Amino acid sequence: MRLLAFSGRTAKEILRDPLNLFFGLGFPLVLIGLLTAIQANIPVPMFELDHLTPGITVFGLSFMTLFAAVLISKDRESALLQRLYTTPLTASDFIFGYTLPILPIAVAQGVICYIAAALLGLKLTITVLYALLFIIPVALFYIALGLICGSVFNSKQVGGICGALLTNLSAWLSGIWFDVDLVGGVFKKVADVLPFIHAVELERAVFSADYSNILPHFWWVLGYTVVAVVGAVLLFLRQMKKQ
Amino acid sequence: MQAIKTVHLTKKYKDITAVDSLDLTVEQGELFALLGVNGAGKTTTIKMLTCLTKSDSGNAFVNDNSIITDVAAVKSIIGVSPQETAVAPNLSVRENLELMCGVHGFTKEKRQAKTKELSEQFDLTAILSKRAGKLSGGWQRRLSIAMALISEPQILFLDEPTLGLDVLARSDLWDSIRALKGKITIILTTHYMEEAEALADRIGIMKDGKLLALGTSEEMKTKAGTDKFEDAFVAIVKGGKKT
Numbered sequence A: 001m002r003l004l005a006f007s008g009r010t011a012k013e014i015l016r017d018p019l020n021l022f023f024g025l026g027f028p029l030v031l032i033g034l035l036t037a038i039q040a041n042i043p044v045p046m047f048e049l050d051h052l053t054p055g056i057t058v059f060g061l062s063f064m065t066l067f068a069a070v071l072i073s074k075d076r077e078s079a080l081l082q083r084l085y086t087t088p089l090t091a092s093d094f095i096f097g098y099t100l101p102i103l104p105i106a107v108a109q110g111v112i113c114y115i116a117a118a119l120l121g122l123k124l125t126i127t128v129l130y131a132l133l134f135i136i137p138v139a140l141f142y143i144a145l146g147l148i149c150g151s152v153f154n155s156k157q158v159g160g161i162c163g164a165l166l167t168n169l170s171a172w173l174s175g176i177w178f179d180v181d182l183v184g185g186v187f188k189k190v191a192d193v194l195p196f197i198h199a200v201e202l203e204r205a206v207f208s209a210d211y212s213n214i215l216p217h218f219w220w221v222l223g224y225t226v227v228a229v230v231g232a233v234l235l236f237l238r239q240m241k242k243q
Numbered sequence B: 001m002q003a004i005k006t007v008h009l010t011k012k013y014k015d016i017t018a019v020d021s022l023d024l025t026v027e028q029g030e031l032f033a034l035l036g037v038n039g040a041g042k043t044t045t046i047k048m049l050t051c052l053t054k055s056d057s058g059n060a061f062v063n064d065n066s067i068i069t070d071v072a073a074v075k076s077i078i079g080v081s082p083q084e085t086a087v088a089p090n091l092s093v094r095e096n097l098e099l100m101c102g103v104h105g106f107t108k109e110k111r112q113a114k115t116k117e118l119s120e121q122f123d124l125t126a127i128l129s130k131r132a133g134k135l136s137g138g139w140q141r142r143l144s145i146a147m148a149l150i151s152e153p154q155i156l157f158l159d160e161p162t163l164g165l166d167v168l169a170r171s172d173l174w175d176s177i178r179a180l181k182g183k184i185t186i187i188l189t190t191h192y193m194e195e196a197e198a199l200a201d202r203i204g205i206m207k208d209g210k211l212l213a214l215g216t217s218e219e220m221k222t223k224a225g226t227d228k229f230e231d232a233f234v235a236i237v238k239g240g241k242k243t
């Protein structure tokens, strides 16, 4: 009940910001449209819809980090969070209340990407449902990252770190736009130990029913998700105590 | 039973002692005004009493609940209007009020009744569907105070409630506060001497984290040998400089 009231507020704050809607939903759609147009003229296997769309759904999740981080950092700067800290809401109400409402937004973003891709000619099978299901642990990782950034940085820093750095990291090191193998060397090694490429490969494997490729990437994602969630809880509690 | 009892309550920030071994009691149903120059430690005292900030030493009891060991009990009986306006900007006025009902676990009927009651009391009825962030500063302030009252607290903390209010709004708020007098305990801070004089049963004057004077405004005027309470305040605070 208490959690519900606070989660409702989180969802409203995020969905009522037109900028959020534009970046969170508009941007991935623009990318799908643009790259498909390019692909129509110069065929690049990388940008074929069945390869591209799962990647874009993962890339779009970096905006979930931004949503969570911006909201939390702004809340921390305003007196609202102070007021709420003096109410019977508990620490877990806050952590769940910031996290849970973003999960359906993340899945909705995936749904919209797949619908757009289907309109552009992507053939959908039952695997799209599995792909959307596997979005959840990946989204949890990105949201937890948002909780971490929102708990540690102020709202200006969040804009730079989550808005610019993270979206770029999750774009360049994800293998969505180009094959990391082609670059090789240190770049590939770095990309391989970070979660982004594994999240994209996981989604691709699930979507294309390439079952043998699911688990190896899934463990990477799961590991990072667990670490991020633990970090998020600890850092959120730390900032709560520091009031 | 005493509504508030602090025992050597102390808060240090690095090299400064914001609240210095404060011993203070406030009776149930009393309206207590905490005065003092900027940086005297009023807000810090309120933050400790409302479990927002941890004290470094000492203890305090809010309706016999320790702020250190009975945090949940304290939070369920207090209402706080922070020094800075604390509203959720992207929520409407009604949603802000309902959010506070929600985090206190009110039923739907009670939520509707309290929202109606408070919006009538604070003249918010006409702007219930407006976004809080779009209101003028003074109207946000009214909403912020209404949000503190909606939970039917036994003890209400008002940190500079009339800051930024126009003359009419201030007089309305005074009426609202008077209407609560005797029913609940109110701790109020203010920089307006006439406000403390008009509303408070007893006044405490703080400086450098310590309580300099405690009593009714009449007692303080007599003690300082002045006709006006403002002069008494100045005399007490200036006198306190030497020690």
Ligand SMILES: Nc1ncnc2c1ncn2[C@@H]1O[C@H](COP(=O)(O)OP(=O)(O)OP(=O)(O)O)[C@@H](O)[C@H]1O
Binding pocket: A243, B013, B016, B017, B018, B036, B037, B038, B039, B040, B041, B042, B043, B044, B045, B083
């Ligand atoms: N978070 C903080 N970190 C460091 N110092 C702080 C912090 N909060 C308050 N202080 C210091 O503690 C002292 C008391 O501050 P406090 O806000 O309690 O004063 P106040 O009486 O409410 O003043 P004002 O009338 O200006 O609101 C000040 O010297 C202030 O600088």
Ligand SMILES: [Mg+2]
Binding pocket: B042, B043, B044, B083, B159
């Ligand atoms: Mg203050």
